Amino acid sequence: MKLRSPSNEPLHIGLTSGHTLVIPANDEGVEVPLVFRREALSRGAVVPGEQIDPSATGNPGFVREEAIRGALNDMLDGGKEDDFTADGKPNLRKLNTRLGFQVSREEVDKIWDEVSVGDND
Structure with missing residues (x-):
């Protein structure tokens, strides 16, 4: 292509x-x-x-944000301990591999705040 x-x-x-x-x-x-x-x-x-x-x-x-949001939800549903760091945030290396492209900590944290709040409801 x-x-x-x-x-x-x-x-x-x-x-x-x-x-x-x-x-x-x-x-x-x-x-x-x-x-x-x-x-x-x-x-x-x-x-x-x-x-x-x-x-x-x-x-x-x-839609980049939707792809990241979907991958974060998959990580939450997957229950793999190494998908998250010791402080409970998504492991960027695991997330980048899942997505197939690189994301920044700031980009992920913004979406993570939305996803993790929705997960606690």
Whole structure:
């Protein structure tokens, strides 16, 4: 599948496995291996020739927060002790592996606050 950057700047993708890829902003795009596609799409990469709505952010078919929320709920339902740190927060390494793309602690904590409050109701 060929993808291109959604902006005039190249899109740099780094996976938890250590693999990296740069998707250029040119009109032709580049062939993106399957292992990078989920992260690329979550960052807004588009198919060459696709019109980009400047007011939209990311890929409308992929909602990053929903993917993270779903993975956190799966971790809660799974009951694996190593899915969480000693202080009860989600283990980022386990979450990144589950998602297939990297998330920041701040991004996860914001969603975790919503998910964990809903879990206590």
